[in-house]
Amino acid sequence: MVLMLWWLALGLLVLAGIAVFVFRRPRRTESSLAVAHSGRMTQLPGFRRAMRRKFLTTAAFLGVIAITGLGALAGVARPAWVETVNPEKKLRDVMLCLDVSGSMLGYDADLLAAYQQLVDRFDGERIGMTVFNATAVSAFPLTDDYDMVQNYLEEAEQGFRTWGSEGTDYSWSTSPPNIGGSSLIGDGLVSCIDNFDRKDEDRSRSVVFATDNMLAGEPLFELDEATNIAIDAGVRVYSLSPPSILATTQTQELRSVSDRTGGEQFEMGSATTIDRIVSEIQSQEAENTPGRSYTIVHDMPAVPLAIAVFGLIGVFVLAWRVRS
């Protein structure tokens, strides 16, 4: 609880004090009447009673005025609850990068389910998703609206489970007939990296790169080139590959991509994968993002202003009582 405009209230208080000092009843003026033997009056018990009554009324009056004034001043001073928000997490961007090529279709529904779990574990990070096959489509841009993200992911998962009859079908949109080939991995990664926004800001950026790395066709960027672009852009790539018994060259390649960008390579299916990805990303980001806190001000004028309003009513009532 702080007073945002305490200086204004203080200034008004000083002004009020000056006003009281200047406009207080003058002690003696030209029009004052000197009388003698006022004891004739002041010794009367009735006079003493009346004085006591007047004193009490005046004291009550002054008290109410003081409370009203203080309430109004407190209201003017803008009492507020100031919340300091730690923005550390909000400087993290995570791009979910999903390969929807034919070879991955069997895994994609599970991957999307895994992504939903992943999203549940995030708090404050911005998440975006890009799907790619022959070409890349931005499923949703980077956002911290997790409800929307969940909706998109659910619809995408449904789309993959029902082979496109329900939900969102990404297989069609990512393989236009005018582009030859499919599963252009390097192009996909570059597209994902390119989908990061606010490039001038110092944010931590990660890609969760889910692919089997089965290249079919002629990509514009080799995976190696894409990796270089990722390094230049300061993007860590966490690769997520379908489980394979054989340690293939594809997996090796992915591991090298992750290693070179400072990320890690995971295999889908193991129960701890999601946990490990999240903790890995979050631990990485924690040491990489600078703390830049900002504050939210919640104004709380109700109590002092209510006091001022009721006090004002009290002043009027007492003024009327004193006059009559």
Place this chain on the structure above:
Amino acid sequence: MTALLNRIKARMTIHAHRRTRRLLDGDYSSVFHGHSLDFDDLRDYIPGDEIRDIDWKATARHADPLVKRYVAHRRHILALVVDSSRGFDAITSAGADKRHLAILMAGMTGYLAVRHGDDVMLIHGNAEQTIASPRKGSEAHLENLLQQILAESGTAVDGSINTQLKWIADHITHRMLVVVISDQAPLGPEEEATIKRLRAQHEMLWITITDADLAELATASAPYDVARAEVGLPISVMSDPKVRGEFVAAEAARRRQRLDLLTKLGISHTEVADPEQALGNLHALLWRHRRGSR
């Protein structure tokens, strides 16, 4: 330097036509019981007699200066006893200035005495001191006395007429006409004893200058007691009907007590609040005194 007395004389001539003045003179002269001031006879002037005792008209018709005998032998003393404390730096019940009203009353009485060839002395002061003047019969002397009362304005001491009365009892042995000018300060048993003692020796007249009616002050005025100038008196409380009723009753009781006391002691008394009434009240006072206690 005769500013005060001139104003008083002007007031007396403006407000009193000749008959009243003559009456006033007569009232004054008959104040001294058993001492007729009627003209006795004239005798030849002897060096050492006062110049003003010479009867010029008679002298004009005669070869040698003639002196009025009665004056030379029967010169009386008027003692003006005035409370000149700070209680008189206030207003009367008619809103007039108490000190100036006291000066007016003293001046009128004194002027009568001076014109009559009597000596005037002033005993004034407050609770702490009493100042007594010499006895003289000139207008300049009277003016000086009045100026003394005026000069006491602004004093910071409360009044106590008993102090002055006691001083007279202690210091003065010869018979005088004592005119006391006081205000509504209560007269208690102590005062009663002193007055009784003085009454046995002197002719006494009492003039009360009435104090402000505290329950009827104008709403806009800011009254304060001269004894406590830093504290105002609350008009709103004082004019409260219940308080006012109580005050009026208490004032009436006090006034009754004062009148009863003075009547009991055989002292003629008058109350003055307004300079306009001064001459009339003085006249009434002298008249009452002559009629009452002869």
